[in-house]
Amino acid sequence: MRALRLLGVLAVLPLLAGCTNLADVAGVVGALAAGSSSANPVAAFAVGVSVRAGAREALMYYGRRRQQGEQDALAEVAGNLDVGSVRPWKIEHTIPYGNEHGELRVVRVIDTPIARCKQIIYSVAELQDHLFTVEICRQEKGWKWATAEPAVDRWGTLQ
DSSP states (O other): OHHHHHHHHHHHHHHHHOGGGHHHHHHHHHHHHHHHHOSOHHHHHHHHHHHHHHHHHHHHHHHHHHHHHHHHHHHHHHHTOOTTOEEEEEEOOSSSSSOEEEEEEEEEEEEOSSOEEEEEEEEOTTSTTOEEEEEEEEETTEEEESSSTTTOGGGGGGO
16 A cells, blocks of 8 residues: 555656656656565666666657657748748647747758758747758658758667
């Protein structure tokens, strides 16, 4: 009964800790659950470390997918624009947290024998005093960021 109460309290901790500590909290909960069902502290430690590693990897994967969605939203708008054109952009995530919007401008076109790219400057509405610049390039499936994180799928688990 006491272990169940402790697990209940620990289940609420992620709401207080935020996403950065979620993997740590999951590891502690996993270790406590393993420790309460086993008398072996080494097994409980191993379970806790494994759960933490799995939760951390899942959070990083989810963060990369959200970032790629934002990059794709910007590239999609900018890909159809000419130099000097200004348009609004926005991203609406499946989980409605961190939805962003702002404006972007195509600064120049970079034509090479192997790729057609554009340099863009964009703003994020919540960061009013900041401008960001990036290059996007035309690929088979449309316009993508020219950077490797996380826009290039070939990196696989190295992302």
